[in-house]
Amino acid sequence: MWDELKAQATALQAGNIRDLFADAGRAADFAVDFDGMLFDYSKTYLTADARAALIALAEAREVPGRRAAMFSGEKINETEGRAVLHTALRNLSGEPALVDGADVMPEILATLGRMSTFADNVRGGRFTGAGGAITDVVNIGIGGSHLGPAMGTLALAPYHDGPRCHFVSNVDGADITDTLKGLDPARTLVIVASKTFTTIETITNAKTAKTWMAEVVDHPGAQFVALSTAEEETSAFGIAPERVFGFEDWVGGRYSMWGPIGLSLMLAIGPARFREFLAGAKAMDRHFRDAPLDQNMPVMLALVGMWHHQVCGHPTRAVLPYDQRLSRLAAYFQQLEMESNGKRVTMAGEPVDGASGPVVWGEPGTNGQHAFYQLIHQGTQVVPCEFMVAARGHEPDLAHHHTLLVANCLAQSEALMRGRSLDEARQLMAAKGLEGEELERQARHRVFPGNRPSTTLIYDQLTPRRLGQIIALYEHRVFVEGVILGINSFDQWGVELGKVLATQLEPLLTGAAGVSEKDGSTRQLINFVRDTKG
Numbered sequence: 193m194w195d196e197l198k199a200q201a202t203a204l205q206a207g208n209i210r211d212l213f214a215d216a217g218r219a220a221d222f223a224v225d226f227d228g229m230l231f232d233y234s235k236t237y238l239t240a241d242a243r244a245a246l247i248a249l250a251e252a253r254e255v256p257g258r259r260a261a262m263f264s265g266e267k268i269n270e271t272e273g274r275a276v277l278h279t280a281l282r283n284l285s286g287e288p289a290l291v292d293g294a295d296v297m298p299e300i301l302a303t304l305g306r307m308s309t310f311a312d313n314v315r316g317g318r319f320t321g322a323g324g325a326i327t328d329v330v331n332i333g334i335g336g337s338h339l340g341p342a343m344g345t346l347a348l349a350p351y352h353d354g355p356r357c358h359f360v361s362n363v364d365g366a367d368i369t370d371t372l373k374g375l376d377p378a379r380t381l382v383i384v385a386s387k388t389f390t391t392i393e394t395i396t397n398a399k400t401a402k403t404w405m406a407e408v409v410d411h412p413g414a415q416f417v418a419l420s421t422a423e424e425e426t427s428a429f430g431i432a433p434e435r436v437f438g439f440e441d442w443v444g445g446r447y448s449m450w451g452p453i454g455l456s457l458m459l460a461i462g463p464a465r466f467r468e469f470l471a472g473a474k475a476m477d478r479h480f481r482d483a484p485l486d487q488n489m490p491v492m493l494a495l496v497g498m499w500h501h502q503v504c505g506h507p508t509r510a511v512l513p514y515d516q517r518l519s520r521l522a523a524y525f526q527q528l529e530m531e532s533n534g535k536r537v538t539m540a541g542e543p544v545d546g547a548s549g550p551v552v553w554g555e556p557g558t559n560g561q562h563a564f565y566q567l568i569h570q571g572t573q574v575v576p577c578e579f580m581v582a583a584r585g586h587e588p589d590l591a592h593h594h595t596l597l598v599a600n601c602l603a604q605s606e607a608l609m610r611g612r613s614l615d616e617a618r619q620l621m622a623a624k625g626l627e628g629e630e631l632e633r634q635a636r637h638r639v640f641p642g643n644r645p646s647t648t649l650i651y652d653q654l655t656p657r658r659l660g661q662i663i664a665l666y667e668h669r670v671f672v673e674g675v676i677l678g679i680n681s682f683d684q685w686g687v688e689l690g691k692v693l694a695t696q697l698e699p700l701l702t703g704a705a706g707v708s709e710k711d712g713s714t715r716q717l718i719n720f721v722r723d724t725k726g
């Protein structure tokens with residue numbers, strides 16, 4: 193399916209992105225504008241013909257039909273026999289959303305209402321701990337039950353007016369120890385966030401938190417909340433039903449921050465702003481559902497991504513938000529993209545045609561500039577960069593910081609595209625007084641090949657609504673890429689084997705079972721641990 197596109201890409205990569213701007217309309221033509229956000233993909237090798245071929249591919253792979261199937265509650269997660277309806281969690285209008293013929297909206301809106309009342313009570317000091325009003329909230333969860341609320345809570349720090357929120361995810365005892373240190377158990381609310389309520393990391397941390405609280409509080413369970421689909425498990429843990437906020441199995445873990453899993457974010461910013469966050473996502477859902485493919489932001493973000501990875505063969509992509517508060521965004525996208533599309537077989541169980549999803553990584557600018565941008569500019573691998581920046585910050589007194597931040601972001605995409613030729617480097621060295629062989633030698637180190645693709649997503653300000661739009665934009669991008677690859681983006685069997693082996697290994701480490709069945713390397717490592725820990 194990729195051969196024709198690959199031939200086009202090879203020809204285009206031999207040219208120069210900069211030359212494509214001879215067409216004065218390129219910048220506007222290779223951009224999608226939606227509701228205060230602009231996605232500029234003009235600094236790529238894409239031409240109108242290549243774009244048309246990608247759109248034809250999306251149509252041939254039935255992206256519009258699969259999209260309709262998702263929104264209508266069909267069981268498109270075929271390996272688990274589930275619908276995929278996280279979009280219903282942000283459907284504030286209550287317009288019916290059907291699963292097996294039943295409208296799921298009344299239940300969703302009722303849960304949102306319960307969450308809002310609970311959050312208002314905590315924030316207003318009406319729900320208290322044994323020692324008075326809640327000052328701190330600890331969300332215990334991992335993966336989709338951690339990354340979304342942790343990323344979102346940090347992203348929306350300017351809107352915090354609730355209790356302090358902390359996040360524990362790692363089973364490493366260091367995580368919970370460092371988090372609980374200094375907190376008052378009598379004024380702390382613990383949220384146990386786990387869709388299945390069986391995840392070993394989360395349950396281990398939750399038990400540790402309960403023991404910590406029980407040292408000071410008579411009824412620690414009263415300061416625990418559960419966010420889960422598993423009622424039996426939450427009640428076995430001792431959390432009363434009125435503090436359990438449930439959701440259904442058609443909400444995937446990495447798509448779940450819009451519902452109960454977002455409770456810590458709601459506690460931090462309040463129910464009204466949480467609804468703005470949902471409304472932003474909802475606006476993106478409508479745009480994704482209704483806009484023509486070439487003016488559809490998630491579709492174009494997906495097609496540009498596939499152009500770079502599956503067609504041009506660039507193995508990774510960097511997510512580079514110029515926003516310190518988005519410093520967990522790359523981690524969030526890593527789960528969203530790599531757990532969704534890192535699969536080697538299609539829905540039908542056949543090998544994927546070509547590469548599956550790319551490696552996604554990144555750091556906020558400008559920090560990354562002083563770390564790995566060297567490789568992005570002069571290394572031998574091309575890393576397509578996805579820049580992101582707000583025109584306006586949240587610190588009016590520090591507007592000069594923000595101007596500098598934006599200038600750096602725009603400078604990077606410009607530098608990646610234009611590069612610096614050997615002649616330009618020579619002139620630079622001559623201006624520094626070098627000549628002869630030394631000038632030649634030094635000039636070579638100062639050449640930037642340029643012609644390196646990037647996209648930029650620019651928006652007014654990182655408000656709750658804008659964050660909702662951005663996350664929904666990437667969710668739908670992942671969906672489109674998955675449909676084109678024929679992958680089921682909504683299961684995650686690849687995380688199972690490690691979990692099974694870890695369970696088997698635990699007694700081996702404690703010495704309760706023998707190591708003879710293990711391979712030589714694993715045996716050696718186990719013996720090292722046994723000998724060392726005493």
Ligand SMILES: O=P(O)(O)OC[C@H]1O[C@](O)(CO)[C@@H](O)[C@@H]1O
Binds near residue numbers: 387684687
């Ligand atoms: O919410 P749970 O059930 O604890 O699962 C946590 C995470 O574990 C996974 O199942 C696998 O890593 C993720 O998909 C999920 O987000």
